[in-house]
Amino acid sequence: MIRFLLAEDQGLVRGALAALLAMENDLELVGSAADGEHAWRMVRELQPDVLVTDIEMPGITGLELAQRIQRHELPTRVVIVTTFARAGYLRRALDAGVSGYLLKDAPAEQLADALRRVHRGGRAIDPELALEAWGEADPLSDRERQVLRLAGEGLGAGDIAERLNLSHGTVRNYLSEAINKLGVSNRIEAYRLAHQKGWL
Amino acid sequence: MIRFLLAEDQGLVRGALAALLAMENDLELVGSAADGEHAWRMVRELQPDVLVTDIEMPGITGLELAQRIQRHELPTRVVIVTTFARAGYLRRALDAGVSGYLLKDAPAEQLADALRRVHRGGRAIDPELALEAWGEADPLSDRERQVLRLAGEGLGAGDIAERLNLSHGTVRNYLSEAINKLGVSNRIEAYRLAHQKGWL
DNA sequence: GATGGCGGGTGACAGTTGTCATCGCCAAGG
């Protein structure tokens, strides 16, 4: 019997996944959580064999959950289930020691299998994504990332400078660097590209 | 017995919803589709009582599906199930004659109930969203919407002008109008706001 | 003590953006 915990913020999806996995008779749902905090508490209390979690959730993200489990050396293995096919996310997930990374548009049969494989000590990584992740690494510096994030929200160079305690010229320099590193032609494209790659 | 069809592009979610609804013994899944075209074909062939559909799918969107069903005066009722709590979407959905509009973060029990209510000829609209939708209407003109969409992809005034066969000055005028109507201070914020409201 | 990175800043320049007032054109409507 594999005891698993489900963390997913969208109620409908959470319930539906529970129903899907309930059909397998070697799997036992020991609890479900709608946000990261609850999930974290339940992981420690219930010590499930496997945690199935989304990435983007209110409070603590799935990636942070995985990191905590790794730091506390808990026996629970982690399977990420997410919409986002971003190489950067997969990287961070692997760094955080997750055993599985599936996309929500994978076929439904795959999920139960992934749980079993992971429980046996194996891995279950989406193959397409795995390839892509061995491609380019994030070329951005910390500053460039921060600046880009703010720029993506529509702030001008001046506003960004204020929030980061930099001069307005420096901000434009970072932006220029980022644009050029990413091979695009303005901040908007730069933001979109970085965002889509999961580099944020 | 309520015969329903499921349209949802994310395989895992599609499978999971099917499992969830399979637990109800007055509901019968007659088919499922991963994109709008298939869904449309199946709606006509199978004439289900209810179509449960996502909005954002490859090819034809859920909203377009609803419109087609309305135009062809098919007996199938439509329940939208989506992530997006955007008033604009709900408006368009109601215009397209849908009977239900649920958010994916609603509790899972609600879905089967919604199907039953809709099948009986009733409606099932997310209450919070319903209120919000009676708020502000989309103030943008068609041109402004088009221009804003392109601007959001990082195109400059020149590029946009080319694609729409307008002059570069005119594009800037529309952008300026949109920015001012939305009460923001640049194209990026304008895009984000319009996008988030579902006005696209 | 010199050398070189690195994070940050400056100033200048061209190009783009946001704003406005104004114009022409062509459809209604009166």
Added chain:
DNA sequence: CCTTGGCGATGACAACTGTCACCCGCCATC
């Protein structure tokens, strides 16, 4: 026939953006 209104265009102006060359101070490290 004249007016009003929408749509698109112009031109001018100020502000913001993207680029670049170069400066400064700091710290490592040789």
